Amino acid sequence: xxxxxxxxxxxxxxxxxxxxxxxxxxxxxxxxxxxxxxxxxxxxxxxxxxxxxxxxxxxxxxxxxxxxxxxxxxxxxxxxxxxxxxxxxxxxxxxxxxxxxxxxxxxxxxxxxxxxxxxxxxxxxxxxxxxxxxxxxxxxxxxxxxxxxxxxxxxxxxxxxxxxxxxxxxxxxxxxxxxxxxxxxxxxxxxxxxxxxxxxx
Numbered sequence: 228x229x230x231x232x233x234x235x236x237x238x239x240x241x242x243x244x245x246x247x248x249x250x251x252x253x254x255x256x257x258x259x260x261x262x263x264x265x266x267x268x269x270x271x272x273x274x275x276x277x278x279x280x281x282x283x284x285x286x287x288x289x290x291x292x293x294x295x296x297x298x299x300x301x302x303x304x305x306x307x308x309x310x311x312x313x314x315x316x317x318x319x320x321x322x323x324x325x326x327x328x329x330x331x332x333x334x335x336x337x338x339x340x341x342x343x344x345x346x347x348x349x350x351x352x353x354x355x356x357x358x359x360x361x362x363x364x365x366x367x368x369x370x371x372x373x374x375x376x377x378x379x380x381x382x383x384x385x386x387x388x389x390x391x392x393x394x395x396x397x398x399x400x401x402x403x404x405x406x407x408x409x410x411x412x413x414x415x416x417x418x419x420x421x422x423x424x425x426x427x428x
Contacts, residue, residue, distance in 0.1 A: 229308070233330065236298060236305040241335050243300045250336035253359070254297040255324045255345055257312065261290040277314050294323045298331070307331065321350040328353065338362055348413030365411075371419060372410040383407075384421045394425060401425040 244251050259279050265272040279292040295309035308330070310323040324345060331337070337359040341350075346363035354361050367381035384405070392403040407419040 230330070233307060236307060237331065237333060240298050240300055240303060240305065241333055243303050244335050247300055247302065249300050250338050250360075251333060252299050253307070253328070253331065253337060253339045254299065255294070255328075255339065255341045256297070257292055257294045257320055257344075259288060259290050259292050261288050264289040275311050275313055279312075292320075294320050294327075296324065296327050296331070321345055321347045325350055325353045328357065328359075331357075336360070351414065365419065370412050371407055373407065380419070380421060384423065387421070395422075403427075 240251055259281055262273055262276050273291075275291055276289055277292070278287040278289055280287050292312040293309050294312055296307045298305050298307040308327040310327060312318075312320055312323060324341075328339070337357075339354045339359050339361050341361070341363045343364040343366045346361065346365065351361050351363075365380060367379065367384075369380050370377050371380055371383055372378075373383060387403070387405055389403065392405045395402045395404045401424070402422045403425050405421040407421065409417070411417045411419070
């Protein structure tokens with residue numbers, strides 16, 4: 228049943244992408260379904276619950292953590308699948324994401340979008356193997372190799388002069404942007420855009 232639903236979703240999105248002349252986007256994310264923490268005397272706690280850190284709450288909360296890819300174009304979006312993140316089972320969120328992406332087959336160009344939690348060597352490699360493009364946030368401690376020298380992204384950004392960057396306006400905000408092309412740990416060739424508000428220069 229789930230496979231048939233996935234095929235229907237993918238067909239709808241493919242048709243829409245062709246009509247709009249846009250690629251297909253796949254956004255990988257996770258969410259926490261908060262539950263009431265059982266008392267120490269509870270004999271049957273809800274299965275699969277655990278403590279998970281919530282960025283929104285800025286603390287660990289008790290509940291189920293679900294990893295899910297959203298398949299979408301610029302005008303339509305559908306949930307494609309989901310997996311329960313079960314810490315004792317030993318699978319990482321990235322591994323769960325790879326399992327779900329493996330069932331996504333299309334001839335349309337695909338861009339996989341993810342936040343800084345997900346872009347590991349194995350997950351990015353799995354996406355590239357399927358011919359998917361990857362757009363992801365990187366943590367500021369990620370290692371870059373400008374001119375072959377290893378340096379954290381945040382330290383590399385500190386060495387920038389305004390003349391090294393481009394001034395970009397988004398809405399009412401202005402940003403300094405530097406384009407890096409080169410290696411990351413586990414990737415021989417990547418493009419990284421370092422960006423910060425112009426008034427922080």
